Amino acid sequence: MTESIETKLNQLGIVLPESSSPAANYVNYVVTGQLLFISGKGPSGKPKGKLGLDYRTEEGYQLARLAGLEVLSAAKHALGSLDRITQVVKVQGFVNADPNYVEHHLVLNGVSDLMQEVFGEKGAHARSVLGANSLRDHLPLVVDTIFEITK
Numbered sequence: 001m002t003e004s005i006e007t008k009l010n011q012l013g014i015v016l017p018e019s020s021s022p023a024a025n026y027v028n029y030v031v032t033g034q035l036l037f038i039s040g041k042g043p044s045g046k047p048k049g050k051l052g053l054d055y056r057t058e059e060g061y062q063l064a065r066l067a068g069l070e071v072l073s074a075a076k077h078a079l080g081s082l083d084r085i086t087q088v089v090k091v092q093g094f095v096n097a098d099p100n101y102v103e104h105h106l107v108l109n110g111v112s113d114l115m116q117e118v119f120g121e122k123g124a125h126a127r128s129v130l131g132a133n134s135l136r137d138h139l140p141l142v143v144d145t146i147f148e149i150t151k
Contacts, residue, residue, distance in 0.1 A: 008118055014118070016072055018073065020074070034148055035089070036078055042070070049096070049138065051103070051104070054140070061109060066110075068111035071111070088147055091126075092128045094129075111143050
């Protein structure tokens, strides 16, 4: 039998934050069929700033990892258990960046690496990353995610 995701999180020393509330008129997640859609999540602590101006790529990577933890927290809240996730399908990131910044993809590796650490092979996913001139609350990045789940 495979180990539970909770056990895996404990082994990795990962503690999920409390699930955050939506910032406007939307819900944190939608379950339809065998898919779980998580709304855009920023890093915990609500840091402010732009990549390439206020943050270096390495710092952005850590901020993306924090946003990934927010995603996992919302998924756990939605499903009761992260063990119901059968596949990380898609990660999409929006990076608040200086116009000359070009390492968006390296920043989003913070989320991608987290998903693969936690879910192993089931953590491999499709991905898009886009640069943004601004994001809500001046967040440095926002990530949304699609998971395949068991019923």
